[in-house]
Amino acid sequence: GAGVSQSPSNKVTEKGKDVELRCDPISGHTALYWYRQRLGQGLEFLIYFQGNSAPDKSGLPSDRFSAERTGESVSTLTIQRTQQEDSAVYLCASSFGTVYEQYFGPGTRLTVT
Amino acid sequence: SQQGEEDPQALSIQEGENATMNCSYKTSINNLQWYRQNSGRGLVHLILIRSNEREKHSGRLRVTLDTSKKSSSLLITASRAADTASYFCAPQPRSYNTDKLIFGTGTRLQVFP
Numbered sequence: 001g002a003g004v005s006q007s008p009s010n011k012v013t014e015k016g017k018d019v020e021l022r023c024d025p026i027s028g029h030t031a032l033y034w035y036r037q038r039l040g041q042g043l044e045f046l047i048y049f050q051g052n053s054a055p056d057k058s059g060l061p062s063d064r065f066s067a068e069r070t071g072e073s074v075s076t077l078t079i080q081r082t083q084q085e086d087s088a089v090y091l092c093a094s095s096f097g098t099v100y101e102q103y104f105g106p107g108t109r110l111t112v113t
Numbered sequence: 114s115q116q117g118e119e120d121p122q123a124l125s126i127q128e129g130e131n132a133t134m135n136c137s138y139k140t141s142i143n144n145l146q147w148y149r150q151n152s153g154r155g156l157v158h159l160i161l162i163r164s165n166e167r168e169k170h171s172g173r174l175r176v177t178l179d180t181s182k183k184s185s186s187l188l189i190t191a192s193r194a195a196d197t198a199s200y201f202c203a204p205q206p207r208s209y210n211t212d213k214l215i216f217g218t219g220t221r222l223q224v225f226p
Contacts, residue, residue, distance in 0.1 A: 004155075033213065042201065042218035043156075056213060091155065101146060101158035102214065 002026070004105035006092050012111045013082055021077040021108045025094030032069055033102060034077050035091040036061075043091065049075065050097060082112045117145070117185075117202035117217035125223040132189040134220040136202030137182075143205045145178060146214060147187050150199045159187070159200075164207075192224045 005024045013019050025032050034046040045059040049069040060066070064082075069075040079086055089109050093102035120135045136145070144163045148156040160176045162169045162185065169176045175188040185204075189196055199221050203214035 035216070043216035045213055045215065048213045059213075089154065093156075101161050102148075102156075103158065104148075104155040106155045 004092055004094050004103050006090075006105035006108050008108060009106065010109045010111075012113060015084060015112055016081055018078065018080045019082055019110065021079075021090050021092075021110070023075045023077070023092030023094075023105060025073070025075070025092070026103055028072075029094035029096055029103070030072055031095045031097045031100075031102075032075050033093045033095075034067055034075070035093070036088045037091060037107075038088045046077070046090075079110075082110075084112050086110060087112045117204050117215065119200070119202055119217045119220040121220060122218070123221045123223070125225065126192055127225050128192060128194055130192055130224075132192050132196070132222055132224070134187045134200050134202075134222070136185045136187070136204075136217065138185075138202075138204040138206075138215075139183060140204070141207040142180070143207050145185050145205070146203045147174075147176060147185075148201045148203060148216075150201065150219070151197075156201065189222075192222075194224050194226045196222060197224045198222060 007022045030051045032049045035043040047067045048056040064080045067077045089107040091107045093104045095102045117136045117138050146161045147159040150156045162176050162178045173190045178185045199219040201216050201219045203216045
């Protein structure tokens with residue numbers, strides 16, 4: 001079946017604008033994760049959705065960042081009033097849930113000018 | 114920090130040689146996972162080793178886990194140029210209420226033909 005997909009693959013935006021990043025997980029996966037990866041760095045956890053449980057938002061860096069997930073399907077990560085330090089690759093992953101491996105999408109490269 | 118810490122940060126070897134990467138972490142874990150990342154985009158899951166396992170094999174990959182030392186190692190035997198990538202360990206802390214993974218900063222492996 002299809003893997004995790006993300007759109008857009010690249011996004012260039014001006015400082016101060018809002019952006020929405022989309023993730024379509026693998027069908028049947030109850031868990032969905034968002035990560036941020038700055039150039040040459042490791043993955044920084046942002047937020048985690050698991051079924052109908054309250055999401056774990058402990059990794060969101062500021063209140064400019066928010067994410068939604070519709071049931072067990074698509075998720076959107078929204079960054080309001082973008083700043084240059086938001087420039088990074090945003091990666092989405094999904095899994096069957098507890099103690100299972102994560103399947104990653106190709107990421108969205110965000111550049112804030 | 115509860116994330117995995119990979120060592121070395123960078124490794125260069127010739128084709129045919131073995132590559133060993135190490136990971137240390139600080140908390141009790143449910144499992145520890147290794148991932149590979151090519152070209153700074155999506156990660157690919159390699160191996161998941163559970164806390165009650167000591168060693169696991171997958172093709173040319175061998176992972177060990179020593180929970181008493183809170184460490185793991187990834188061995189790639191008979192390396193190939195195609196193994197050139199960044200490798201991340203991701204322990205899943207038992208102390209968390211959610212099932213997120215905590216990624217380290219990775220080991221950049223370069224295999225020369």
